[in-house]
Amino acid sequence: MGANSRTEGSNLRLRGSISGCAVGLPIFVCFGGAALAFADPTQPSSPTNIFAPASSPAKSIFGLSLFVLAVTGAIFLVVFALLLYSVVSFRKKRNDDGREPPQVYGSNQVELAWTVIPVLIVVALFMATARVIALVQKTSPPGNAIAVTAIGHQFWWEYRYPDLGVVTANELHLPVSDPAYPTPTFITLLSADTDHSFWVPRLGGKTDLIPNHPNTMWIDPQATGVYFGQCAQYCGTQHAKMLLRVYVQTKDEFNQWILQQRQPAFANDAVSQGQRTFETTACINCHTVSGTVANGRFGPDLTHLMSRDTIAAGAAPNTPQNLRLWIRNPDAIKPGSLMPAMQLSDQQLDALTAYLETLR
Numbered sequence: 001m002g003a004n005s006r007t008e009g010s011n012l013r014l015r016g017s018i019s020g021c022a023v024g025l026p027i028f029v030c031f032g033g034a035a036l037a038f039a040d041p042t043q044p045s046s047p048t049n050i051f052a053p054a055s056s057p058a059k060s061i062f063g064l065s066l067f068v069l070a071v072t073g074a075i076f077l078v079v080f081a082l083l084l085y086s087v088v089s090f091r092k093k094r095n096d097d098g099r100e101p102p103q104v105y106g107s108n109q110v111e112l113a114w115t116v117i118p119v120l121i122v123v124a125l126f127m128a129t130a131r132v133i134a135l136v137q138k139t140s141p142p143g144n145a146i147a148v149t150a151i152g153h154q155f156w157w158e159y160r161y162p163d164l165g166v167v168t169a170n171e172l173h174l175p176v177s178d179p180a181y182p183t184p185t186f187i188t189l190l191s192a193d194t195d196h197s198f199w200v201p202r203l204g205g206k207t208d209l210i211p212n213h214p215n216t217m218w219i220d221p222q223a224t225g226v227y228f229g230q231c232a233q234y235c236g237t238q239h240a241k242m243l244l245r246v247y248v249q250t251k252d253e254f255n256q257w258i259l260q261q262r263q264p265a266f267a268n269d270a271v272s273q274g275q276r277t278f279e280t281t282a283c284i285n286c287h288t289v290s291g292t293v294a295n296g297r298f299g300p301d302l303t304h305l306m307s308r309d310t311i312a313a314g315a316a317p318n319t320p321q322n323l324r325l326w327i328r329n330p331d332a333i334k335p336g337s338l339m340p341a342m343q344l345s346d347q348q349l350d351a352l353t354a355y356l357e358t359l360r
């Protein structure tokens with residue numbers, strides 16, 4: 001499973017720690033976990049570590065969460081200390097006479113203090129949050145920005161680069177952004193069916209993909225590498241295997257990748273039998289292979305299938321065995337996927353796999 005199983009494992013770990021906080025484990029356990037997680041930001045303990053941001057929006061969200069954590073942590077400590085003091089110091093003593101202690105009513109100082117201080121705290125939190133929202137939701141791309149349209153499908157991602165003439169699926173390639181001369185990527189988020197959510201924790205916050213309601217987000221990844229994420233909105237049975245992979249490359253590598261993706265699929269006589277099978281079955285109703293009769297858009301564009309490390313939105317590594325298994329019975333890899341098993345013979349499967357293997 002290689003890199004892929006790593007992602008899934010770490011997603012589980014991430015969720016585990018979040019729900020741990022939510023069900024109310026002692027709060028200091030969560031604080032401790034958080035402190036450990038960002039002990040060394042250069043070495044993220046997991047590829048989806050929200051405490052190791054690598055892009056401006058993720059960094060400002062991270063900074064804000066630290067600020068909120070510090071403020072609420074300080075409130076917690078003060079309140080908890082006062083509570084502890086009262087419980088210990090005013091507990092029932094053996095020589096208590098049982099009479100009611102003196103009652104205090106209507107102190108203007110106390111009333112003012114506990115009204116004004118919380119209001120100031122809320123205002124400070126509000127201002128800090130509003131600042132980050134304004135930055136994260138910036139809508140005007142600079143001239144050198146990369147434009148990408150991401151379309152959520154049950155259960156895979158379609159990526160279009162309208163200015164560069166490239167269409168691909170599941171593995172998003174972007175150039176690294178030098179903080180001194182940022183080249184951000186502005187992503188328009190659309191959905192072909194239901195509600196999805198684009199979440200690559202190290203690059204930015206979640207943004208939903210909603211049918212008939214285009215959303216936008218931007219990221220400027222500042223270090224090369226592969227960033228993982230996943231659809232963060234329940235969109236159907238295989239939502240958990242709708243993984244995100246973002247490949248951040250140097251400018252040269254990225255330009256190289258774009259040039260290669262622009263090429264139409266080149267015909268190869270050695271696999272003409274597989275190509276014929278592909279072009280005479282329903283495959284072409286759902287898949288595009290540019291330069292051929294296949295122009296379906298229900299499933300991923302297969303023109304450069306072999307340039308991808310995984311198939312089925314990160315559900316399995318892209319190996320000949322997995323490809324063959326996938327075409328024979330997609331449910332074996334991704335139960336409930338929207339690609340049908342086509343009841344092909346072993347010989348057809350071999351020919352088809354050989355053909356797909358040439359789509360570089």
Ligand code: HEC
Nearest residue numbers: 154155156282283286298299300311312313337338339342
């Ligand atoms: C009814 C539409 C439909 C038909 C017919 C169909 N597919 Fe698919 N195919 C899909 C969908 C949808 C996916 C994405 C599944 C997912 O990731 O959840 C897919 C995924 C794939 C993938 C993985 C692509 C990737 O990058 O992840 C391959 C390869 C593939 N199909 C090949 C074929 C072949 C070969 C045929 C014909 C034998 C075929 N498909 C027939 C809908 C279809």
Ligand SMILES: [Cu+2]
Nearest residue numbers: 196231235242
């Ligand atoms: Cu989804």
